[in-house]
Amino acid sequence: MNASTLVKEIWQGCWQRDSWNRAALFRLAGVFVLAALSSWLGIVLSHQSEGVATIWLSNGLILGLLITQPRRRWLAYFLIGLSADTFADMFYGDPFRLAIGVSLANSVEVVSSCLLLTLWFDSPLDLSKRKTLVGFLVISVVGATALTSALGAWWTLLLVPGPPWWQMFRTWYLGDLLGMAVLAPLVIMVQRPAFFSMFQARHLPHTLLVLSHPMIVTVLVFTHSRDPLIFLMFPTFLLVAFRLGLPGTVVNIFLVTLMAIGFTVKGHGPLMLIVGQHMLLHRIVIAQLFAAVAIFTMFPVAALLEEKEELKNSLAASEASYRKLAHADELTGLPNRRAFNLQLENAFADGFSNGKHLGLVILDADLFKQYNDHVGHLGGDACLRSIAQVLAGIVEPAGAFAARIGGEEFAVILPDTTEPRALQVAEEIRLRVAELGLPHPASPCGVQTVSLGVVVRVPISGQASIELVRLADQALYSAKLSGRNQVACG
Known part of the structure; x- marks a missing residue:
């Protein structure tokens, strides 16, 4: 599929009556509520962290919800996300000009990600494939968030005096990067029935036991402020990747990221070893970098493990098939x-x-x-x-x-x-x-x-x-x- 065909399908499909039924409209309304809440939460978190966007959730949420829908509904989802983001900004007190400009900058991230990922990896987007996952990390997490952060910082400084552009870009970029990297994969996977297999009754005790390890270690590491013990967390990340695969890894990184940043903002954990006045920004940036390193390390590892498991199952099925053929009579289908x-x-x-x-x-x-x-x-x-x-x-x-x-x-x-x-x-x-x-x-x-x-x-x-x-x-x-x-x- 080329770009012009994709854009034509998105534009024309949105206005067709058969693109929308009652369930689709209810879902669209739900998207508005979720997007508005996530934008509002991101603003609240940034104000509690001296203006630092610790983690911006709305763009990853909208991307995950949008890219799993038929392309004929994308335009409506884009407009709903834009409206929700603008509404949350204005509700918190920003003037309309500032709110709409920032929301448009956020929309650039979602739109460019959806178009490029669909053109290069087709749909549905399968993040369990290493190539697709790396493409998502490069296109959406690194590239699109950088573009949005640059535009948002420029528009904000155009209307409101503030720190240098590069400093505002940095505070936006890491939070946006984390939100996209953590929430978009989680939202995409949650919408697939296979995701919940690890939460079924027969698997739930094992899932909770495995996930409890990184949670416990995170609490221990980030309630201890005298020694830099953050490296102790990576063995537990590997445990989750090996035992629960990519879905479990996404859930794990999401929870650990929220916990690590939350403890750091409240003044706990090994990042308190960064001493000095007004060092909260520096500590949060380091916490964000830690989460980013965890994401760019563990996501590909988990995807590689899933590919190996899929390959092993495929080889086993092929072997069973060939063994059956070797013991079957070609003419009658009976055993030979x-x-x-x-x-x-x-x-x-x-x-x-x-x-x-x-x-x-x-x-x-x-x-x-x-x-x-x-x-x-x-x-x-x-x-x-x-x-x-x-x-x-x-x-x-x-x-x-x-x-x-x-x-x-x-x-x-x-x-x-x-x-x-x-x-x-x-x-x-x-x-x-x-x-x-x-x-x-x-x-x-x-x-x-x-x-x-x-x-x-x-x-x-x-x-x-x-x-x-x-x-x-x-x-x-x-x-x-x-x-x-x-x-x-x-």
Whole structure:
């Protein structure tokens, strides 16, 4: 998709009636409330921190909510975010000119992020992919926030006298960077059902136990102001990344960031070792840098671990698929001779260990060469597939195992069975095949039939499974000698 097509879709889709239903409109109203609250909270936090924007949440929130919606609704979400941001600024006391300019600067961050991420990584945005995650960190967290901070600082100083531009840019940039890096991934992931799997009843104790480690360490580190123990937190970050993946890492960094900045603003923690008057700004900046380093370190690590886990699962599925193909008969879909041999060995060993009877049925399509000559090879293949379907339909309810072991030869393994039961299964197979009504001019019955040999034994010491096959083959030979289309027991 190119840029012009994307912009056209965003603009035209917004005005189409089918883009909006009652649920979408309610969601849009909810976005306004959330965006206004997050903007107001960001302003409050900055005023409590001597004007430092400790963490600006609204841009990350709006981006996360917007980019997960159909593109035809993006324009409305953009306007709602702009209105909410302006409303929060004016509610806190800023004049309209200042509020609308700052809000437009914030909107630049959201709009540029959405457009570039969609153009380069398509949608839906999958932050569990390392390439996409790094793209998000570079485009949205580093680039778009820098542009917004530069514009916002310029517009503010244009209307209100203040410190040098670079100083205001710095105080905006780190807070904006943290808000985008922490909240946007969290909002994106929360909207996916898989995110809540770690909070399901069977996973919740493990999730809470893992998340409790960084929380406890954060409290211990940031209530201790005499030693710089902040490095103790990174092992717990790795624990979360390995045990809970990217979703858990995003939640962890979000909570730790709020706690670390909160303790620092209140005058607690290792950053109090930065001494001097009016050092709050410096301490907050260091706390922000710590959170930024944690984000740029742990997010890619967690994404890499998820990619490795996905690759491992994919390889395991491929291996299982190839193993199944290696043990499947290509024509009929039944297990092949190799799978039959393995299953018979296992059933024989189990019967020997537990003293249980083991039944074996071997069947052969009667006069199949003549049938093949009459209908051709394609017709012969269809006949074998029909017999295979009969076997599959009978043995599955019986807990048996059916396989194609030769050209027109099939076998059925019946674990823990009796001779009457094995004969019953064999007779049902014979009748079902005859009922298929496949015309066979060379057969005395006029249709394709099968002959079956049955043997039931308790495996004994010194006996091999091949002995069971030999006895069943003898019974099959007896059935053929007796006129075919019958069952013989060995």
